[in-house]
Amino acid sequence: MSLKMPLPDEEVLSKRDRIVAALRAFVPAEAVIEDEARMRPYETDALTAYRQLPLAVVLPETTAQVSQILSWCHANGVKVVPRGAGTSLSGGALPLADAVLLGLSKFNKVLDIDYENRLAVVQPGVTNLAVTREVEARGFYYAPDPSSQIACTIGGNVAENSGGVHCLKYGLTTNNVLGCEIVMMDGEILRIGGRHLDPAGLDLLGVVVGSEGLLGVVTEVTVRILPSPETARALLVGFASAESAGQCVADIIAAGIIPAGMEMMDRPAIHAAEAFVQVGYPLDVEALLIVELDGPEAECSHLLEEVEAIARRNGAVGARVSGDEAERAAFWAGRKAAFPAVGRLSPDYFCMDGTIPRRRLPQVLEQMTRLSERYGLGVANVFHAGDGNLHPLILYDANKPGELERAEAFGNDILRLCVEVGGVLTGEHGVGVEKRDLMPEMFTEVDLKQQQRLKCAFDPDLLLNPGKVFPRLHRCAELGRMHVHGGQLAFPDLPRF
Amino acid sequence: MENALLPQSAQDVVDAIADALRAGEKLAITGGASKAAIGAPVAARRLEMTGLRGVVDYDPAELVLTVRPGTPLAEIQTTVAQAGQMLAFEPFDHGPMFGQPEGAATIGGVVAAGVSGSQRLSGGAVRDHLLGFRAVSGRGELFTAGARVVKNVTGFDLPKLAAGSWGRLFAMTELTLKVLPRPRESVTRLLAGLDVERAVAAMSLAMGSQADVAAAAHFPAGLSGGTSATILRVQGFGPSVAARCRMLDGLLAAFGPVGTLSPDDADAMWTALRTLAPLGQRAPLWRINVPPTGAPQIIKALPADARALLDWAGGLIWLAADIDPETVRAAALAAGGHAMLLRGDDRLRANVPAFHPQPHGVAALEARVRRAFDPAGLFETGRF
Numbered sequence: 025m026s027l028k029m030p031l032p033d034e035e036v037l038s039k040r041d042r043i044v045a046a047l048r049a050f051v052p053a054e055a056v057i058e059d060e061a062r063m064r065p066y067e068t069d070a071l072t073a074y075r076q077l078p079l080a081v082v083l084p085e086t087t088a089q090v091s092q093i094l095s096w097c098h099a100n101g102v103k104v105v106p107r108g109a110g111t112s113l114s115g116g117a118l119p120l121a122d123a124v125l126l127g128l129s130k131f132n133k134v135l136d137i138d139y140e141n142r143l144a145v146v147q148p149g150v151t152n153l154a155v156t157r158e159v160e161a162r163g164f165y166y167a168p169d170p171s172s173q174i175a176c177t178i179g180g181n182v183a184e185n186s187g188g189v190h191c192l193k194y195g196l197t198t199n200n201v202l203g204c205e206i207v208m209m210d211g212e213i214l215r216i217g218g219r220h221l222d223p224a225g226l227d228l229l230g231v232v233v234g235s236e237g238l239l240g241v242v243t244e245v246t247v248r249i250l251p252s253p254e255t256a257r258a259l260l261v262g263f264a265s266a267e268s269a270g271q272c273v274a275d276i277i278a279a280g281i282i283p284a285g286m287e288m289m290d291r292p293a294i295h296a297a298e299a300f301v302q303v304g305y306p307l308d309v310e311a312l313l314i315v316e317l318d319g320p321e322a323e324c325s326h327l328l329e330e331v332e333a334i335a336r337r338n339g340a341v342g343a344r345v346s347g348d349e350a351e352r353a354a355f356w357a358g359r360k361a362a363f364p365a366v367g368r369l370s371p372d373y374f375c376m377d378g379t380i381p382r383r384r385l386p387q388v389l390e391q392m393t394r395l396s397e398r399y400g401l402g403v404a405n406v407f408h409a410g411d412g413n414l415h416p417l418i419l420y421d422a423n424k425p426g427e428l429e430r431a432e433a434f435g436n437d438i439l440r441l442c443v444e445v446g447g448v449l450t451g452e453h454g455v456g457v458e459k460r461d462l463m464p465e466m467f468t469e470v471d472l473k474q475q476q477r478l479k480c481a482f483d484p485d486l487l488l489n490p491g492k493v494f495p496r497l498h499r500c501a502e503l504g505r506m507h508v509h510g511g512q513l514a515f516p517d518l519p520r521f
Numbered sequence: 522m523e524n525a526l527l528p529q530s531a532q533d534v535v536d537a538i539a540d541a542l543r544a545g546e547k548l549a550i551t552g553g554a555s556k557a558a559i560g561a562p563v564a565a566r567r568l569e570m571t572g573l574r575g576v577v578d579y580d581p582a583e584l585v586l587t588v589r590p591g592t593p594l595a596e597i598q599t600t601v602a603q604a605g606q607m608l609a610f611e612p613f614d615h616g617p618m619f620g621q622p623e624g625a626a627t628i629g630g631v632v633a634a635g636v637s638g639s640q641r642l643s644g645g646a647v648r649d650h651l652l653g654f655r656a657v658s659g660r661g662e663l664f665t666a667g668a669r670v671v672k673n674v675t676g677f678d679l680p681k682l683a684a685g686s687w688g689r690l691f692a693m694t695e696l697t698l699k700v701l702p703r704p705r706e707s708v709t710r711l712l713a714g715l716d717v718e719r720a721v722a723a724m725s726l727a728m729g730s731q732a733d734v735a736a737a738a739h740f741p742a743g744l745s746g747g748t749s750a751t752i753l754r755v756q757g758f759g760p761s762v763a764a765r766c767r768m769l770d771g772l773l774a775a776f777g778p779v780g781t782l783s784p785d786d787a788d789a790m791w792t793a794l795r796t797l798a799p800l801g802q803r804a805p806l807w808r809i810n811v812p813p814t815g816a817p818q819i820i821k822a823l824p825a826d827a828r829a830l831l832d833w834a835g836g837l838i839w840l841a842a843d844i845d846p847e848t849v850r851a852a853a854l855a856a857g858g859h860a861m862l863l864r865g866d867d868r869l870r871a872n873v874p875a876f877h878p879q880p881h882g883v884a885a886l887e888a889r890v891r892r893a894f895d896p897a898g899l900f901e902t903g904r905f
Contacts, residue, residue, distance in 0.1 A: 140725045141812045164729075185674045192671075198678065199649050214882045219812035221836050222635065223685070224859035224877040226887050227648055230681020234674050254731045274582040280605060280702035319733065320768070323761030379670045381583050411672040412583075451672040459675075466675055467665065474664045474894070475677045481889035493676065506542075506660055506896055 027074065027457055029491045032122040036102055040079055043102060043124065047082045050092040055130075057081040066107065066125050070172070071115040071458055073374075073428060078105065078119035085130035087205060087213060087243040094241065095211025097124060103487050104209070106237040108148065108180030111172040113375055114456025116184060116236050116492060123490075128179050131243060134158050141219055143202055145246050148179025152186075155247065164249040167194035170452070171360060178245050185234030187452035189285040189359075192410035193318075194250070196452065198233040205244035206232060209483040219246060231478060236454050237489040239482040253318035256284060258355045259331055262309030262341040266290065269311035270385045272338040273409045276315065279334060281327055285316040286410035287359050290389065293366065293404040293417070297358035300365035305358050309341050313409065314355050362406045363417065370402065370419035372428075376435050378442030379451035382412045391441055392416060399434040401427070413451035414442065440465050455493045463495050472496075477503050525551075525567035531655065531663055531694040537568055538661040538692065541899055549902045550688035552591060552630030555616040559634075560687075560875040560904035562867050570629050573694055581606055584671055585652065587697045590629025597628050607703040610647050611638030611736075617796035618806065618864060629693055635685030639736035639754070639794050642728070642833045648684035650699040656683070656691035659895025669697045682890070687905060690894040704735075704756035709787035710769055711780040712751040717741060717831070718817040720751040723776045724834040725813060727753050730772050732765040736791070739831040741820075744799040745790065752782065752790055793830075800828045800841035806864035807849050809838040815856030822852050846873045853877065875905055 036043070040058075047056045057063055058080045068075045079102075084090045097104050103123035110117050119125050131147035134155070138144070139162055144155055152173040155166040169188035170176055176186065182204065187196045194200070203217030217229040232239055263269040269288055276283065289297065289312045298305040305312055315331050317324045332343050346352035358365070366373055380388055389405065396403045402419040416438050420431035439449050439459065443466050449459045463472060472494060479486070480500035490497060526548070528534045541548050547565040551557065571591040578587040581604040588597060594612060601607055613636060614626035630636075632654075637646040653667025666679035683693060712723055720739040727734045736754040755765050770779045782790065793799055800806065804827075809819065813835035820829055820838070827842035840849065846862065846869075853860035859877035862870065879887065895901070 138812075138814075139729060140814045142729055143812075163731075185678065187672065187674075195645065195649065196672070196674070198681070199645055208886075212882055214886065215880075216883065218857060220810045220815075220858045221641065221833060222637075222646060222810050224810075224861070225879055225883070226689075226890060227635075227681045227685055228883070228886065228890065230648055230684075231677050231679065231890075233681075234678045251729055251731050251733075277584065277702070278582055278605075280705065282702060319757075320731065320761055320764040322764035323758060326758055326760040379668075379672045381580070381585075381670060383580070383583065408672070412670055413672045447670050448668045448673040448675045450675050451670075452674055454674055455676065463676065466668075470662050471664045471666065472676075474658060474662070474666070475679065477893040478677055478679070478682075478890065481886065481893040504896060 027461065029076070029120060029457070030497070032120065036079070036122040044080050046096055047080065047093060047124065050089050050096070051082060051084050055083045066110070066119060066127070069110040069112040069115060069117040071113055071118070071456065073422070074115050074118050074457060076119045076121060078125035079122055081125045081127055083127045083130050087207060090126070090207045090241055090243055091211040091213055093124070093126065094207055094209055098210045098485065098487060101485070101487070103490055105489050106183070106241050108177040108183065109151070109175050111176040111180065112184060112454060112456060113377070114450065114454040114458040116454050116456040118457050120491060126241060128177070131179070135244065138219065139164070142249050143219055143246055144249050145244065146178055148182065148242050148245055149177050152176050152178060152181055159249050160252065163252055165252045166247055167200055167250050168197050171363070178247065179242050182233050182242050182245055183235065183237045184454040187413070189287060189408065192286065192408070193282050193284050198230060200248045201229065201233055201245060202248060203246040204229060204232060204242045206240040206242050208240050209485070209488045217246065236456060236493050238479055238493060239488070254320045255324050256316055256318035256352065257324045257328055258314055258316040258346045258352045259328055259335070259343060260355045261313050261315070261335045261343040262306040263311045263313065264309060264339060264341060266311045266389050267386045268338045269313050270382060272313060272335050272340070273382060275334045275338065276331055277410070279330060281330065283315050283410060284318040285314065287314045288312065288407040288409040289359065289362065290405040292402065293362050293406050296365040296369055296404055297362050300368060301357045301361050303354040303358045306342055314359055359406065366404045366417045366419065371421045371423065373420065374418040374431050374435050376416045376418065376438050377413070377450045377453040378439050378447055379411065379413045380442050380445050380447035382409070384445040388414070388441060388445060392438060395434055395437050399430050401431055401434055408451070411451070412447065436462060457492055460493060461495045463493070473498065473503055480504070525569045527569050527572050529572040531573070531657065534568070534657045534692050534694055535661055535663055538657050538659065538899065542661055542897060547902045548899055549904065550633070550692045550900065552627035553593065553625035555614055555621065555625040556630060556634055558619050559863055561871050563902040563904045565902040568692060570692065571627060576600060577695060581700070584700050585669055585697060586700050587669060587695060588628055589695055590627060590632070590693045592628050593624065594626040594628055594631055595624055601700050602703065605703050606700045608650065608698060609640060609644035609701045610650050611640035611644065612636045612647070613638045613795040617798065620802050628696060632684055632693065632696055633686055633688055639738060639791055639832050642737060642836070643733070643735045646684070648681050651680040651684050651696065652699055653697040654680055654683050654693050655695040656693040658691045659897060659899040663694070667697065671699050689891055689900050689905065706759050706762045707754060707756040708762055708766055709782040709790070710753045710755065710766060711782050712773060712776050713780065714748045715751050715776060716749070717820045719776060720749065720831070721813055721816050721835040723751055723773055724753070726772060727769060728834050730768065732769045732772065737834040738794055739835070740790070740799065741829065744828060744830065750790070754791070794832050797830065797839055799830060800839060804828070804841040804843045805862065805869060807840040807842070807860050808863050809840055809849070809853045809858060809860045811836060811838065811853060811856045811858030815858060819852045819856050850877055
């Protein structure tokens with residue numbers, strides 16, 4: 025492991041038995057896990073390169089229990105790492121040796137569905153797809169659809185501000201959440217937002233979403249549900265170069281069309297996916313584009329014609345429009361299986377997650393090829409083309425000495441490149457531990473300290489999910505200091521009217 | 522009032538705040554002053570941001586616009602319209618609500634006040650379109666938050682706090698906003714004569730349908746001529762608009778015949794929801810956010826001379842009424858929402874806080890968040 029986590033507090037480790045006993049006062053005995061074998065499933069999330077057994081695992085099932093646990097941990101200086109389904113790709117739920125792992129899997133109930141106001145109130149352990157399953161009979165669905173949606177939970181989605189292939193048109197989690205109940209590190213229970221639009225005061229919900237478990241533990245979420253579109257159809261089209269595919273994407277948007285999904289794959293990804301699921305992807309192209317339109321049938325057929333014409337103007341090689349649901353699903357099958365498909369090419373892979381301004385795509389791909397040669401590691405690219413979110417998959421073998429470190433260095437170079445061309449480190453997977461040490465590539469020390477001061481407003485003792493997001497932890501007292509020199513005005517020339 | 526400060530650059534803002542910190546002075550951040558009459562009257566020195574003006578970067582194909590906060594809203598709307606795009610949260614100028622002409626509102630003021638119009642119902646609010654910003658904190662430090670790309674989860678989502686911060690956290694010096702294609706066609710359908718309960722039911726049915734309604738509002742009888750008017754805006758590509766209008770007509774048949782407004786009449790009604798001309802200038806003005814189905818109980822609890830317009834399918838009530846503020850706030854709370862006092866005479870505004878008071882825990886957290894950006898309370902002018 026090349027990444028350093030905060031050193032465990034020996035004093036806390038030595039008090040483990042006392043901590044376990046204290047937790048058992050708040051929840052039934054079996055809801056506290058302390059033996060190594062049963063803690064093993066919690067040692068990692070979907071960033072499997074990093075593993076660490078927690079101090080203990082606690083699985084509460086009521087908000088009051090969460091409050092009691094946090095309050096006790098706060099009073100006793102014990103760190104807490106919250107966890108949903110453990111599907112984070114950035115290590116957001118990576119345990120710490122001296123921290124209690126707070127699992128929310130027992131919060132698995134849908135509490136209320138309000139069709140008239142188009143919302144659902146759910147507990148955080150409900151899976152993303154379960155929300156849609158609950159409301160689809162009435163013609164509704166929950167829009168954000170991360171590819172892990174069968175397993176990932178709404179609580180985790182809130183923590184990570186999860187996206188999905190449809191977020192260009194329908195937004196990320198933050199655009200689809202109305203309110204939450206949150207337990208603060210000191211045990212205080214707050215309700216933020218509600219069933220209405222826009223808060224009475226500051227948009228605290230807006231910063232809780234995407235806070236990667238650093239600000240509080242969410243115990244209830246109110247999400248918006250949308251009427252399912254009448255129909256959805258997809259266009260599958262190949263290009264001889266990434267440039268022409270990129271130009272096609274730009275032209276579609278310039279024509280005023282925001283597709284429901286617009287995905288690009290490069291040659292290695294196309295070949296891996298086709299070998300895996302055999303859905304008839306063209307193998308003689310450099311880039312493949314899937315464009316999905318949804319809405320009334322009249323809109324889909326009209327826009328598909330426009331998109332197809334735009335694709336042809338950009339030199340498209342073969343364009344296929346899905347004739348039915350089965351064919352549309354087949355178009356997507358390869359894309360959705362891209363990660364496991366690439367996984368077959370190599371014992372291990374890292375999935376990166378930078379976003380770039382779309383116009384820089386050809387340059388970034390070219391540079392990535394050069395980096396791939398330099399590091400001697402393969403890379404395949406899938407790309408949320410509409411919003412510029414790039415997922416390079418770096419292939420490596422952790423059993424070969426030094427290869428994990430090389431893969432990480434390659435990944436870091438890719439993310440630096442994303443920032444250099446005007447983009448960001450992560451479009452939807454979160455910073456977690458994975459991109460933590462790259463934060464200074466994107467933010468100055470002043471920027472990062474300002475973000476940490478927000479953390480201090482929620483969790484002044486820095487007990488909640490430490491070691492994530494921020495490369496250096498500053499004590500809140502230190503961050504609060506302000507140096508003001510008295511005396512006369514330093515800038516008497518500023519225009520004053 | 523003391524002399525205003527008129528910075529011309531981000532560095533000027535840093536200097537102005539450093540000076541104020543040294544002098545122990547408060548600063549009231551302002552843009553075009555179109556919303557100056559909101560909140561308690563204050564005497565703090567103004568930090569007027571209109572000198573930071575102009576488009577920094579606009580690339581329509583990337584759907585991203587970066588501007589300085591003092592740029593007039595009207596100028597930005599013209600710029601994006603020329604590229605066939607729009608700010609999908611449909612911002613508007615508050616001037617007319619206070620008997621002033623349009624034109625003063627700046628984009629910085631729109632963002633700071635979280636101003637979203639009728640299309641907020643389907644297109645999201647300011648908070649959903651503010652991708653990044655630069656600002657000077659109450660510590661006098663220039664910092665960057667968010668980014669200039671449409672999809673980003675790197676670090677805390679500070680742009681969400683900036684939208685609707687009302688000058689209480691920091692002085693923004695640059696804003697990056699998401700823009701979207703402007704719909705090619707727009708049609709407004711009309712249901713006449715519904716009472717408020719039926720109107721909210723009709724709007725709820727429409728919003729829950731595949732007709733993809735962009736905006737839905739209700740004018741009670743007396744505010745749109747003799748009968749009430751419930752209006753639904755459908756927009757997009759021609760064939761789609763036609764198909765969705767047919768869908769709506771069938772869906773809403775039980776509520777009476779569905780008519781179509783002429784483009785001029787439609788424009789007049791959607792404009793009225795921004796100027797609030799039908800509510801008059803005299804009575805105190807409230808902005809009430811509720812779950813849409815909570816709207817009828819609020820309207821029915823009001824005295825007969827109260828005037829109200831419903832936007833956001835009932836989720837937003839503009840209320841002009843000279844009644845006890847506690848009554849308004851109790852009604853909003855009972856319906857699951859909150860009420861903001863937007864307009865009133867000096868005495869009313871000095872005595873009644875503009876924002877709906879929050880439960881203690883949330884208010885305390887909000888105060889801590891404010892101090893995280895403004896430790897000395899430089900921006901706590903007493904306005905809110």
